[in-house]
Amino acid sequence: MSSRDSVEDSKSPLRVAIVGMGTVGTAVARILTEHGERTARRAGRPIELRKSVVRDLRKSRGISLPEGVLTDDLEAVIADPEIDLAVHLIGGIEPAQEILMRLLEAGKDVVTANKAVLCQHGPELFARARELGRSISFEAAVAGGVPIISTLAQSLAANQITSIEAILNGTSNFILTEMLSRDRSYAEALREAQKRGYAEADPVMDVDGTDAAQKLVILAELAFGTRVPLAAFPRQGIDALDLADLQYARELGYTVKLLAVARLGNGELEMHVQPTLVRHDRPLAKIDGAFNMIAVEGDAVGTTWYSGPGAGGPETASAVVADVIDAAIGRAALTFPLLDVRRNSPLPLKPAEDVARRYYLRFHVEDRPHVLADIADVLGRHGISIASLIQHEADEPNGGAQSAEGADGAAIVPLVIMTHRTAEGKLRAADRELDGLAALRPPRIRMPVAD
Amino acid sequence: MSSRDSVEDSKSPLRVAIVGMGTVGTAVARILTEHGERTARRAGRPIELRKSVVRDLRKSRGISLPEGVLTDDLEAVIADPEIDLAVHLIGGIEPAQEILMRLLEAGKDVVTANKAVLCQHGPELFARARELGRSISFEAAVAGGVPIISTLAQSLAANQITSIEAILNGTSNFILTEMLSRDRSYAEALREAQKRGYAEADPVMDVDGTDAAQKLVILAELAFGTRVPLAAFPRQGIDALDLADLQYARELGYTVKLLAVARLGNGELEMHVQPTLVRHDRPLAKIDGAFNMIAVEGDAVGTTWYSGPGAGGPETASAVVADVIDAAIGRAALTFPLLDVRRNSPLPLKPAEDVARRYYLRFHVEDRPHVLADIADVLGRHGISIASLIQHEADEPNGGAQSAEGADGAAIVPLVIMTHRTAEGKLRAADRELDGLAALRPPRIRMPVAD
Numbered sequence: 001m002s003s004r005d006s007v008e009d010s011k012s013p014l015r016v017a018i019v020g021m022g023t024v025g026t027a028v029a030r031i032l033t034e035h036g037e038r039t040a041r042r043a044g045r046p047i048e049l050r051k052s053v054v055r056d057l058r059k060s061r062g063i064s065l066p067e068g069v070l071t072d073d074l075e076a077v078i079a080d081p082e083i084d085l086a087v088h089l090i091g092g093i094e095p096a097q098e099i100l101m102r103l104l105e106a107g108k109d110v111v112t113a114n115k116a117v118l119c120q121h122g123p124e125l126f127a128r129a130r131e132l133g134r135s136i137s138f139e140a141a142v143a144g145g146v147p148i149i150s151t152l153a154q155s156l157a158a159n160q161i162t163s164i165e166a167i168l169n170g171t172s173n174f175i176l177t178e179m180l181s182r183d184r185s186y187a188e189a190l191r192e193a194q195k196r197g198y199a200e201a202d203p204v205m206d207v208d209g210t211d212a213a214q215k216l217v218i219l220a221e222l223a224f225g226t227r228v229p230l231a232a233f234p235r236q237g238i239d240a241l242d243l244a245d246l247q248y249a250r251e252l253g254y255t256v257k258l259l260a261v262a263r264l265g266n267g268e269l270e271m272h273v274q275p276t277l278v279r280h281d282r283p284l285a286k287i288d289g290a291f292n293m294i295a296v297e298g299d300a301v302g303t304t305w306y307s308g309p310g311a312g313g314p315e316t317a318s319a320v321v322a323d324v325i326d327a328a329i330g331r332a333a334l335t336f337p338l339l340d341v342r343r344n345s346p347l348p349l350k351p352a353e354d355v356a357r358r359y360y361l362r363f364h365v366e367d368r369p370h371v372l373a374d375i376a377d378v379l380g381r382h383g384i385s386i387a388s389l390i391q392h393e394a395d396e397p398n399g400g401a402q403s404a405e406g407a408d409g410a411a412i413v414p415l416v417i418m419t420h421r422t423a424e425g426k427l428r429a430a431d432r433e434l435d436g437l438a439a440l441r442p443p444r445i446r447m448p449v450a451d
Numbered sequence: 452m453s454s455r456d457s458v459e460d461s462k463s464p465l466r467v468a469i470v471g472m473g474t475v476g477t478a479v480a481r482i483l484t485e486h487g488e489r490t491a492r493r494a495g496r497p498i499e500l501r502k503s504v505v506r507d508l509r510k511s512r513g514i515s516l517p518e519g520v521l522t523d524d525l526e527a528v529i530a531d532p533e534i535d536l537a538v539h540l541i542g543g544i545e546p547a548q549e550i551l552m553r554l555l556e557a558g559k560d561v562v563t564a565n566k567a568v569l570c571q572h573g574p575e576l577f578a579r580a581r582e583l584g585r586s587i588s589f590e591a592a593v594a595g596g597v598p599i600i601s602t603l604a605q606s607l608a609a610n611q612i613t614s615i616e617a618i619l620n621g622t623s624n625f626i627l628t629e630m631l632s633r634d635r636s637y638a639e640a641l642r643e644a645q646k647r648g649y650a651e652a653d654p655v656m657d658v659d660g661t662d663a664a665q666k667l668v669i670l671a672e673l674a675f676g677t678r679v680p681l682a683a684f685p686r687q688g689i690d691a692l693d694l695a696d697l698q699y700a701r702e703l704g705y706t707v708k709l710l711a712v713a714r715l716g717n718g719e720l721e722m723h724v725q726p727t728l729v730r731h732d733r734p735l736a737k738i739d740g741a742f743n744m745i746a747v748e749g750d751a752v753g754t755t756w757y758s759g760p761g762a763g764g765p766e767t768a769s770a771v772v773a774d775v776i777d778a779a780i781g782r783a784a785l786t787f788p789l790l791d792v793r794r795n796s797p798l799p800l801k802p803a804e805d806v807a808r809r810y811y812l813r814f815h816v817e818d819r820p821h822v823l824a825d826i827a828d829v830l831g832r833h834g835i836s837i838a839s840l841i842q843h844e845a846d847e848p849n850g851g852a853q854s855a856e857g858a859d860g861a862a863i864v865p866l867v868i869m870t871h872r873t874a875e876g877k878l879r880a881a882d883r884e885l886d887g888l889a890a891l892r893p894p895r896i897r898m899p900v901a902d
Contacts, residue, residue, distance in 0.1 A: 031609055031751060042608040044789050139606070145752035147606030154782075155590070155598030157493040158482055158772030283758070286737055300482060301596035301769035304759030307734070308752065318752035321609030329789065331605075331782050338495050338780065 013046035014328040017077045017108075019053045019099065020089035021070075023313035024113060024140070026061045028087055028320050033065060039321065043328035051077045074099070078106050085327050087320055088112040097121045104134050109332065111323040113140035113316055119214040119230055122221070126339070135336035137323035142215040143168060143292040145315035146308040147322070151296070152222040153339060159298025161223035163263040165450065168215040170290035170310035171199045171206040172238045172258040177288045180246045180255075186239065198290045198311075208237035212260045213273040219294070220262040222339065224269055226346040228262075233271035234352050234424075241275055245362055245445055248390060248416045249277050252360075255285040259450055268350040277360050277449040283307075284450070353425025358387065361417040362445035363434075366410040371439040375415070378437070382430040383422065390416040412441055418449070464497035465779040468528045468559075470504045470550065471540035472521075474764035475564060475591070475771065477512045479538055482765075482772050484516060490772065494779035502528045525550070529557050536778050538771055539563040548572045555585050560783065562774040564591035564767055570665035570681055573672070577790070586787035588774035593666040594619060594743040596766035597759040598773070602747070603673040604790060610749025612674035614714040616901065619666040621741035621761040622650045622657040623689045623709040628739045631697045631706075637690065649741045649762075659688035663711045664724040670745070671713040673790065675720055677797040684722040685803050685875075692726055696813055696896055699841060699867045700728050703811075706736035710901060719801040728811050728900040734758075735901070804876025809838065812868040813896035814885075817861040822890040826866070829888070833881040834873065841867040863892055869900070 016032065018025045032039060032049040040046045052065060053074050077083060078099075086103040088110050090096040097117045103110050104125070112118070118125070118141055129136050139149040143166075152161065167173050171193055178189035190207070193199035205211045213235040221227050238258050249256050254277035263270045278285040283305050287293040292310030297303045309315040326332045365371045376386060391413065419427075427446065434440060467483065469476045483490060483500040491497045503516060504525050528534060529550075537554040539561050541547040548568045554561050555576070563569070568576070569592055580587050590600040594617075603612065618624050622644055629640035641658070644650035656662045664686040672678050689709050700707045705728035714721045729736040734756050738744040743761030748754045760766040777783045816822045827837060842864065870878075878897065885891060 027751070035609075035611075038611065039609070042789065146755055147602055150601065150606050151598055154777065155601050155773050156769065157776045158486075158490065158769045160486075160489065283737070286734070298769060300478070300765040300772070302760050302763075302766055304597055304757070306755070306757055308755030312753075314751040315753055318607065318609045318749060321751070322606050325608045326605065329785050331785050334780050334782050334785075338493065 011045065013048040014043065014324070015048050015050045015082055015084045016087060016324060017051040017053065017080070017083045017085075018049065018087040018089065019074065019077065019103070021052050021054045021061055022089060024316045024320065025052065025087070025089040026063055027313035027317035028089070029065060030063055031317055031321050032324075039325060043325045045328055047324060047328055050083055051080070053077050078102050081107070083108055085109040085111065085324060087324065088114065089320075090114065091116070093117060093120060097125070100125060101128065104129050104132055104136070107132070107134065109135045109137075109327050111137045111140075111320055111327065113138070113320060115141040115211070115214045115218060119217045122218070123227060130337060135327065135332040137326060137332050137336070138218070139323050140316045140319035142218055143294060143306070144308070144310045144312060145318045146292055146294065146306050146310065147319065148219065148294050148306055149222065151306060152219060153335060156296060156298050156301060156304075159300045161264070161296060161298050163297040164216070164219050164223055164261065164294060165284060166216070166219070166260045166294040167257055167284060167287055167292050168212040168260045168294070168310065169206055169258055170292055171203060172212070173287065173292075174198045174290040175207065176238060176241075176246065176256060176258065179241075179243050180250065181288075183243065185243055186241055207239045209235045209258065209273045210237075212258060216260040216262055216271065216273060220269065220271060223262065223296070224264060224347055226269055228269065228271055228349055232349055233273075235273045236275065238275050240443070242445070244414065245360075245447070248362065248414075249360060250280070251390065252277070252388070252418060253280050254278060254449065255280050256447065257284060257287075259284065261450070264347065265350070267347065269347040270350045270355050272352070272355065275447050277447055279450070282450075353428065354423055356421050356423045358421050358449040358451065359419045359427060360445075360447045360449060361419065363415045363417070364412050364441040364443070365415050366439040366441075367413045368410045368439065372415065374437055374439065375417075375434065378430050378433045379417075379419070382426045382433075384426055384430060385420045385422075386417055387420045388418045462496065464499040465494065465775070466499050466501045466533055466535045467538060467775060468502040468504065468531070468534045468536075469500065469538040469540065470525065470528065470554070472503050472505045472512060473540060475767045476503065476538070476540045477514055478764035478768035479540070479771050480516060481514055482768055483775075490776060494776045496779055498775060498779055501534055502531070504528050529553050532558070534559055536560040536562065536775060538775065539565065540771075541565065542567070544568060544571060548576070551576060552579065555580050555583055555587070558583070558585065560586045560588075560778050562588045562591075562771055562778065564589070564771060566592040566662070566665045566669060570668045573669070574678060581788060586778065586783040588777060588783050588787070589669070590774050591767045591770035593669055594745060594757070595759070595761045595763060596769045597743055597745065597757050597761065598770065599670065599745050599757055600673065602757060603670060604786060607747065607749050607752060607755075610751045612715070612747060612749050614748040615667070615670050615674055615712065615745060616735060617667070617670070617711045617745040618708055618735060618738055618743055619663040619711045619745070619761065620657055620709055621743055622654060623663070624738065624743075625649045625741040626658065627689060627692075627697065627707060627709065630692075630694050631701065632739075634694065636694055637692055658690045660686045660709065660724045661688075663709060667711040667713055667722065667724060671720070671722060674713065674747070675715060675798055677720055679720065679722055679800055683800055684724075686724045687726065689726055691894075693896070695865065696811075696898070699813065699865075700811065701731070702841065703728070703839070703867075703869060704731050705729060705900065706731050707898065708735060708738075710735070712901070715798065716801070718798065720798040721801045721806050723803070723806065726898050728898055730901070733901075804879065805874055807872050807874045808902065809872050809900040810870045810878060811896075811898045811900060812870065814866045814868070815863050815892040815894070816866050817890040817892075818864045819861045819890065823866065825888055825890065826868075826885065829881050829884045830868075830870070833877045833884075835877055835881060836871045836873075837868055838871045839869045
């Protein structure tokens with residue numbers, strides 16, 4: 001009888017190694033070592049931190065671990081038959097993916113927070129884990145401390161999920177809140193986010209929508225039993241947004257959020273991550289700062305909302321340790337095999353051109369007769385009808401930072417149009433014609449509206 | 452080998468009886484019969500509805516069940532060895548409690564939505580279920596479709612929960628929203644709630660705080676490992692509130708909510724259910740209508756929020772069926788034994804007099820010199836300091852519905868005081884002296900402020 005067969009013996013400890021001791025790993029180690037009585041009570045057996053793998057043994061982490069726990073020898077930990085479960089907290093794709101696979105092959109259950117690896121290599125990793133009779137748990141991979149994975153996998157299991165609308169990137173949400181509430185530019189708000197530790201020195205994946213899209217792939221797979229590749233759906237970040245657009249949206253009664261959406265309609269799955277206008281009285285519009293919120297709609301329960309910190313050391317460690325306890329109890333071994341998406345018939349992805357929504361459009365136009373008529377004509381000929389419009393008076397010539405001049409001295413003024421519901425494809429076709437209008441200047445902004 | 456030992460055989464169906472076919476029972480039956488493929492896929496085995504026990508076989512329920520499922524013979528269902536699990540959906544205390552116990556004794560796992568029975572008889576029922584090796588699941592007993600039970604029992608297991616603040620009664624929340632948004636009296640808003648089906652013909656338990664307090668007892672037991680009897684903590688409903696108080700609160704920047712609070716501080720547990728002023732920008736203040744929200748604070752995760760429909764047939768059935776699936780998978784059998792509160796050392800309950808908060812006070816006073824000084828003097832001598840105050844001018848004599856006259860013709864005007872943080876006990880002592888002030892008229896309103 002191998003050590004692995006003793007999971008049901010409530011007296012034997014679950015022996016854990018943490019691989020990767022950043023802020024999350026350190027917080028996990030802290031809970032496991034400082035709150036051992038608590039975790040043992042909740043798990044029905046002791047949870048014992050055997051090893052913490054770091055790259056640099058000399059780096060201070062503000063935590064004192066028992067003699068012999070800290071190690072830089074990953075190979076020894078992978079090979080150690082006395083480790084039952086590995087907490088995998090390595091970022092990026094490689095070598096994170098390879099290490100995760102090798103931990104499974106070595107007979108360990110894995111708890112991971114790495115959304116990028118799950119998004120890109122989930123199917124192979126899940127299939128191999130099942131062949132090996134091991135489990136992969138990943139509550140911490142999406143929305144930090146908010147338990148959205150167990151909600152979709154277990155608590156809402158009676159439902160056919162019909163839509164997920166979510167704020168999944170706290171950095172972007174902080175920046176959007178900061179811009180609007182303090183009249184700051186994107187660049188200023190990003191610097192503030194970096195100063196406060198909400199954004200990395202290299203924030204590209206956060207602000208270009210990639211991070212939110214990776215998380216959406218994971219949620220959509222659980223909710224709809226369909227794996228959609230990252231490249232298959234539209235993804236746009238907040239990095240091209242102007243404060244002016246947030247302000248116009250507010251004037252119209254909306255708040256701009258980086259919204260990740262996966263929605264089931266007529267047997268097709270609609271997915272996108274885009275800055276989106278959300279009506280100001282909806283719960284998603286009211287989430288300010290570095291928080292996440294997920295609105296889930298199911299055919300029985302209707303809509304439920306989940307929100308909280310989407311990142312941070314102790315916050316994410318809360319989810320990691322919940323997964324460790326789940327594995328210690330034996331629940332993870334029961335849950336994981338049932339997450340198999342191959343049990344479902346995959347849903348076709350709705351082509352982006354066919355996704356119909358209302359749209360916010362901002363143009364920069366020369367302030368002269370007929371420009372509006374020309375734009376309306378192009379939109380009209382593509383079947384796009386205008387619901388409302390904002391055109392403020394031009395500033396006095398050379399008046400303010402917002403005004404500029406066209407070739408022959410006409411002022412350049414912003415024109416904001418809200419359309420009725422229209423397919424993205426029609427807007428793309430109209431775009432090509434709008435390119436030909438001499439009175440239009442870059443940039444041209446387009447954001448969908450969440451209904 | 453008895454039929455009960457085959458839980459792990461993924462081919463054998465879980466055989467279910469529903470006891471009580473009201474709106475929730477009917478919705479559960481609908482999911483189990485109309486979405487059998489879905490529930491079997493999520494559970495890894497078929498879930499078979501064998502019996503639905505009703506009182507009156509002739510009553511139409513808008514659902515057609517297979518031949519032989521509908522029965523009015525509860526005794527036969529209890530005695531039936533081929534029923535593995537009972538969905539217990541009988542309201543009230545007796546005979547609901549007795550039936551639940553007999554279902555356990557007959558060897559069945561139980562899923563229940565009955566918060567009153569769990570609140571009053573939970574310990575005996577849980578202890579007996581453990582002796583019998585059976586489980587009781589109760590996600591549906593609190594907050595309808597919002598998965599707060601599994602969140603506390605599993606998802607936040609890494610944390611010491613430090614506070615729960617919740618809106619747990621949708622009827623009360625609907626009435627409060629209706630009063631303030633439409634300038635309606637309590638009686639008018641209650642009638643509207645009844646018209647819409649949010650309130651029963653006899654709404655007493657909803658509006659007097661009992662329903663919310665029963666749910667708080669259950670949540671506090673999971674979060675703090677301490678069972679507090681219903682009678683041991685202050686409980687007050689919304690049935691004595693005036694529209695005027697909601698309006699004054701709004702003027703001060705707060706929204707009045709029926710807030711259920713369980714909070715850990717200095718090794719003591721503070722619990723109360725009371726109409727409470729919540730700062731208007733807090734998530735709990737923004738929950739309008741017949742919804743629930745639970746804000747949970749843990750030492751690792753910080754605060755997370757959960758919201759959605761707190762009642763309704765399909766909404767509650769979502770939670771019931773999730774519990775049935777959990778039992779079918781075998782997770783309930785692993786989770787239930789670890790909910791044993793006796794594993795913890797119970798926390799002492801903080802005496803209500805010692806609970807310190809800020810308070811909203813409304814007086815009706817004769818509009819004459821020295822009245823304010825007299826009140827301030829009483830409060831001051833009891834160590835209660837005034838933070839802010841609203842006293843509008845009196846209406847012209849006999850001017851409006853809000854004004855009245857004192858004995859000698861002085862107008863009666865409202866006086867609203869916000870106190871600094873003070874212990875409830877000091878206010879109670881001051882109350883006795885205020886009773887002696889001739890210039891004060893009933894009613895005297897006191898509501899705590901959530902910090």
